[in-house]
Amino acid sequence: MQSTTAATSPAAIGSLLDRKITLATEGFTTKFCELTLKDRKKLSKENALVVAEYIIAMKREINPRLSYLRYTIQFLSELASLILRTHCTNG
Numbered sequence: 001m002q003s004t005t006a007a008t009s010p011a012a013i014g015s016l017l018d019r020k021i022t023l024a025t026e027g028f029t030t031k032f033c034e035l036t037l038k039d040r041k042k043l044s045k046e047n048a049l050v051v052a053e054y055i056i057a058m059k060r061e062i063n064p065r066l067s068y069l070r071y072t073i074q075f076l077s078e079l080a081s082l083i084l085r086t087h088c089t090n091g
Contacts, residue, residue: 017045020052024059024073027066033073042081051076 025034037048051073058064058072 013045013049017049017052020049020056024052024055024069028070033070036073036077039077042077044080044084047077047080051080 021034021037024037028034037043037052043051054076055069055073058069064072
C-alpha cells in the first residue's frame with residue numbers, strides 16, 4: 001500500500017484529507033465525527049489523516065457499529081489533543 005503522506009503540496013494534502021474524512025464518516029446521520037476530524041484546534045491535518053485512514057481500515061476489516069466508530073474518533077482526537085497540550089506546556 002502506498003503512503004498517503006507522500007503528497008507534497010498543501011492543496012493535495014487538503015483534498016486527500018477531505019476525501020478520507022468523507023469515507024471515514026460515511027453512514028453517520030450527524031456531522032459530529034466529520035466536524036471532529038476537521039477541527040484543527042483538536043487535530044492537526046496529519047493526525048486527522050491518520051485517524052481517518054484507521055477508521056477506513058476498521059470499516060473494511062471488521063465492519064464495526066457506527067457507535068464504536070464514533071467513540072473511536074472521539075477518543076483518538078481527544079488523546080491527540082491532550083498529548084499536544086501536554087507537549088506544548090512541558091516543552
